[in-house]
Amino acid sequence: MEITASTLLLLMASVLVHVLPTICATVGGFSLPLVANHGGGTYRVDNDGVVVVNTTNFHHRSSVTGPLEYMYGVAVGVGTGHGKGAYFLVLDTASSLTWMRCLHCLPEQSQYGSVFDPGHSGSYRPLQSTSPLCRPPNPVHPAGHKCSFHLPHGFVGVDTIILGNPTLPIHGIAFGCAQATEAFHTKGTFAGTLGMGRLPTSLIMQIKDCVAWRFSYCLIGQGHSQDRHGFIRFGADIPEPLPLGHHRIKILPTPPHLPHGVADSAYYVKLLGVSLNGSPIPGIHQNMFERRHDGSGGCFVDIGIQVTHLVWAAYTLVENAVAGVLQQWGYERVHDHNFRLCFRQKPAIWSRIPRLTLDFEGPTTRHGERTRAHLEIRSRGLFFNVDNEQLLCFGVYPTTMGHTTVIGAMQQVDTRFIFYLRANTITIHPESCEDDTVPTPSEW
Structure with a gap:
């Protein structure tokens, strides 16, 4: 299978992350849909006096919570031999592993699109424990012959992605395939997390040479039109800042x-x-x-x-x-x-x-x-x-x-x-x- 990312389906690229340095024939740019998911909700106060959103709302982090749903998801398209599926991943610039809920993931939760089945991909393979990615400081660890990750729990695999140009596939992109996501709430929408942190397993670090080491976003807030979406932009797709004011x-x-x-x-x-x-x-x-x-x-x-x-x-x-x-x-x-x-x-x-x-x-x-x-x-x-x-x-x-x-x-x-x-x-x-x-x- 190939993970295809064109316009709104571009985001499976968000879901995958890499093993050996990716070689790009050209340096270009692409953009992935960035959707603001600003929900309402009721609130409660913890015993220590800290305000947290109640369990009907989406908790991406258990250690830090706030009074609002300022959550941003990236729209992802995953192509398989049985057709394409659309997914949403939570954008996270502090974590360095992109992962998504895979077949038989527990607990069962609803999400946008069907749960990803790596068995439908002819090019999917597990990341071997001998890979350079399967060692510190990356957030993945050897587990027998495979490479695992925790919180959520699962194994790391690699696949092929296409970022904008279908004639230039990028091979060997690694991502987490989760089997247990107890602390992750899909909120009926999210399939996982798009990790954009600084370690080698993040999406941006795997494709950095393809996009001149750059990514960008501009967030819309509450009160803006919710029937529009923005973009997380990479490389040449990023608008140049004005000479003054930045x-x-x-x-x-x-x-x-x-x-x-x-x-x-x-x-x-x-x-x-x-x-x-x-x-x-x-x-x-x-x-x-x-x-x-x-x-x-x-x-x-x-x-x-x-x-x-x-x-x-x-x-x-x-x-x-x-x-x-x-x-x-x-x-x-x-x-x-x-x-x-x-x-x-x-x-x-x-x-x-x-x-x-x-x-x-x-x-x-x-x-x-x-x-x-x-x-x-x-x-x-x-x-x-x-x-x-x-x-x-x-x-x-x-x-x-x-x-x-x-x-x-x-x-x-x-x-x-x-x-x-x-x-x-x-x-x-x-x-x-x-x-x-x-x-x-x-x-x-």
């Missing part, structure tokens, strides 16, 4: 003091500070966001987490600063047992919400000068409506991951992110992301 964030290397065989899958960056309406918030220092000697702490960018989570010391200062601005305008803070910071919806309140800016370290210039990058988050990226739109509540949360800060999907909306892995940079610039959408096919 910033570059430096992707940090894995610290050398981590244990042997450990490397970062997530895109760690250096967060230097937080500003409100252009002024630094007093008391917030970059050492709050530094990596610790054991690898904990730090800050990374992740589309797979719904909202930004700040370490407690920084979060408290941000919450107080934001609340202070709105209270100065006469808006009364409302207690809500599900959310930490809420205000009653009143006229003009959206225009009074302050701008929050995250300041990052940029790459060093050729003259040795350090640069900075700024991610500005406006009102719709900071607050959301709850309680039938009678309340506005703050969409930034204190971390539940120890000392780690995560820049989540809600705060990335209407900003283009371009990951250039050869240069270890993320270019960001404001953009109306709905301008880069097309109508969603009715069959979805």
Whole structure:
């Protein structure tokens, strides 16, 4: 079989990941449909006071949850000898294994399209335990003659994919074929996860030479038209940023003091500070966001987490600063047992919400000068409506991951992110992301 990816079916490429360096005859580009799956839902509060979405909603991560369904799925087409099937995979920039639920996967859950059957593919084969991919730091391990992965549980296989050009198949792409997915909720739609992290088993690292080491996305948020979808773009399909108005964030290397065989899958960056309406918030220092000697702490960018989570010391200062601005305008803070910071919806309140800016370290210039990058988050990226739109509540949360800060999907909306892995940079610039959408096919 060949996994075909053309327009909306392009995404099986998202599902597969590679074994030996992929050789590309040409460097080009392609785009995969990126669908915003913003659901509503009810909420509850854990015993430790952390707000989590209840079990009727999709939990991609059990360790970090947020109050909203800011989930983005990539539309995938899988071609077999028995026809083509369409699938949706959750986009995750912090994990480095693409996987999907395969035949006989337990527990049984509904999803969009039928469960993938590797037996229908004449070119599918298990990844051997002797493969270079089946060793640290990759998230896969030898299991007899095969290569396995855990959480979810399954085995890794390889197959052929086609990315845009049907005359240039890419062979030997590896991906996980899951047999047990207890902690993964399909929400009636998702078939698995598209891993776009930094380790060799991720999709982008397997096809990096085919797409000039680059991928990009621009996220639409709640309130946008839900009958349109955007794209995750690769290589030459990525629009060039305007000469002015963009910033570059430096992707940090894995610290050398981590244990042997450990490397970062997530895109760690250096967060230097937080500003409100252009002024630094007093008391917030970059050492709050530094990596610790054991690898904990730090800050990374992740589309797979719904909202930004700040370490407690920084979060408290941000919450107080934001609340202070709105209270100065006469808006009364409302207690809500599900959310930490809420205000009653009143006229003009959206225009009074302050701008929050995250300041990052940029790459060093050729003259040795350090640069900075700024991610500005406006009102719709900071607050959301709850309680039938009678309340506005703050969409930034204190971390539940120890000392780690995560820049989540809600705060990335209407900003283009371009990951250039050869240069270890993320270019960001404001953009109306709905301008880069097309109508969603009715069959979805």
